[in-house]
Amino acid sequence: MPSIEHEAPLTLLREAPELVPALLAGSLGVTLPSFARAEAVDADLGQVVPVERRADLVIYLRGAPPDDVIVHGIVVERQRERDEDKRYSWPLYVASLHDRIRRPTSLAVLTSSPAVARWAAVPTTSGPGGVTLQPLVLGPDQVPRVPRSSAREQPWLAVLSALIHGDSVDADEVGRTALDALSGLPERHATLCLDLMMALNEVVRRIVEAEMQPGKYEYKTEFVRNLVAERERHRMEGRMEGRMEGRLEGFEEGRRENARALLLQVAERRLGRVGDELRAAIAACQDAELLDALVIEVAAAPDGDAGAKALARLTS
Numbered sequence: 001m002p003s004i005e006h007e008a009p010l011t012l013l014r015e016a017p018e019l020v021p022a023l024l025a026g027s028l029g030v031t032l033p034s035f036a037r038a039e040a041v042d043a044d045l046g047q048v049v050p051v052e053r054r055a056d057l058v059i060y061l062r063g064a065p066p067d068d069v070i071v072h073g074i075v076v077e078r079q080r081e082r083d084e085d086k087r088y089s090w091p092l093y094v095a096s097l098h099d100r101i102r103r104p105t106s107l108a109v110l111t112s113s114p115a116v117a118r119w120a121a122v123p124t125t126s127g128p129g130g131v132t133l134q135p136l137v138l139g140p141d142q143v144p145r146v147p148r149s150s151a152r153e154q155p156w157l158a159v160l161s162a163l164i165h166g167d168s169v170d171a172d173e174v175g176r177t178a179l180d181a182l183s184g185l186p187e188r189h190a191t192l193c194l195d196l197m198m199a200l201n202e203v204v205r206r207i208v209e210a211e212m213q214p215g216k217y218e219y220k221t222e223f224v225r226n227l228v229a230e231r232e233r234h235r236m237e238g239r240m241e242g243r244m245e246g247r248l249e250g251f252e253e254g255r256r257e258n259a260r261a262l263l264l265q266v267a268e269r270r271l272g273r274v275g276d277e278l279r280a281a282i283a284a285c286q287d288a289e290l291l292d293a294l295v296i297e298v299a300a301a302p303d304g305d306a307g308a309k310a311l312a313r314l315t316s
Contacts, residue, residue, distance in 0.1 A: 003230070008196045009110055009163050010057050010078050014040045015189060016156035017059045020074055020108055020138075027142035030106070033071040035061035055093045060101070073097045073105040079116055087124045091133045109135045112164050117141070140164055148177045152184035159193045166201040175203030191220045252288065259291035266298050270307040281314035290314075 013019055017038040024030040039062055043055045057076035063069045075093045079086070090107055098105040109120040117139025125132040145165065146158040162178035165171060178197060182190040197204040198217055209217060219225040260282050267274050267282070274282075285291055294310060301307035 004196075004199050006056075006078055006080060008200050009160060010076070011196060012156065012160055012163065012193065013057055013059075013076060013110075015192070017057075019156055019160060020059050020076060021061060021072075022157075023138050023142060024074075024106070024108060024136055027138065027144065028136055030136060032061065033104070034063075035071050036064040036068075037062050055097075058097060070101050070103050073101045073103055075105065075107045077107065077109050079109050079111045079120055080113065082116060082119045086120075090135065091124060091126065091131060094133060095131075107133060107135045108138055110138045110164075112140060112167075114140055140168070145170065145174055146177055146181070148173070148180055151177045151181035155181035155184035155193075159197065162197050162201050162204060166203065171201070171203045175201055175207060179204060179207060195219045195221045195225075256286065256288045256291065259288055259295065260285065263291055263295045263298070266295055267307065267311060270298055270301060271304050271311075277315060278311060281311075285314055 017040040021032050021035070021038055025032055039060045041058050041060055043058045055075045056078045059074040059076060060070045061072040061074070063071050075090075075097055077086070077090065077093075094105050094107050109117075111117050111120060117137050120135050120139075121137045123132050123134045143161055143164045144157070145161050146154050151158045158178045158181035162174050165174045168174065175197070178193075178201075182193060185193065194204075194208070198208060198219070205217070264274065264279065264282055267278070282291075290313070294313070297310040298307040301310060
């Protein structure tokens, strides 16, 4: 299951797909054809070949009724980190959609990371005489903050801004603006947006929980509940794995400590005196198998010289 961090902005854009062309035109200066509405559609770009190709989101820009024809297609990819494999799959996504709708097609990459935005903006080319794809990147610099005075008029953009800028220096103002914006949405949409922000935006969570009656916030939408539950499950598994690794490492370190102490004791008996260099080498040795083997070799050595020769493996 995709993570809540990946899915939250995409969920919002599925409900308000008109945000994507608005940001492309307003923030990037992209010239798009005249259209009457934006529509989020099935993102499965699979072809006859047995390869699964599913973009994060596909948006059609449609003309006015009664024809309602598609005039432009946009593949939207949510990118949280660099992934060089995308440089090979993105051109295929765009080509598949272009083949499907037989209309101009673009790729928009949405990210909260300035570093990922710079990486994603690099064009991809298939080689001399081939096709060059220029991703249209919507990073933190391209998703504007909404003034609180305009929150109710631009509710979807205010919420998207809260999801993208949740870790910024002005996160408090962005979060409060997004909460103000919820009154500009129908109840169903406002509930979904609040759930998404409560799951991802620490400022929004702090503000809302401070105003609540004692108790924990309960997510209203099943979709967000499932994503949050999956995130918590992964966190718990990570903690358990960390504890187990810690226990195993503690066990191994205990085994090494016992082997070092025993080897030092055996070496003192056979050599009479153990110099500082050899003591340091025994203390620094992390190989429990070697320590155990040396204990046996030194103990079974016919004389001190043979024992010293065996211990020289630690300093060679």
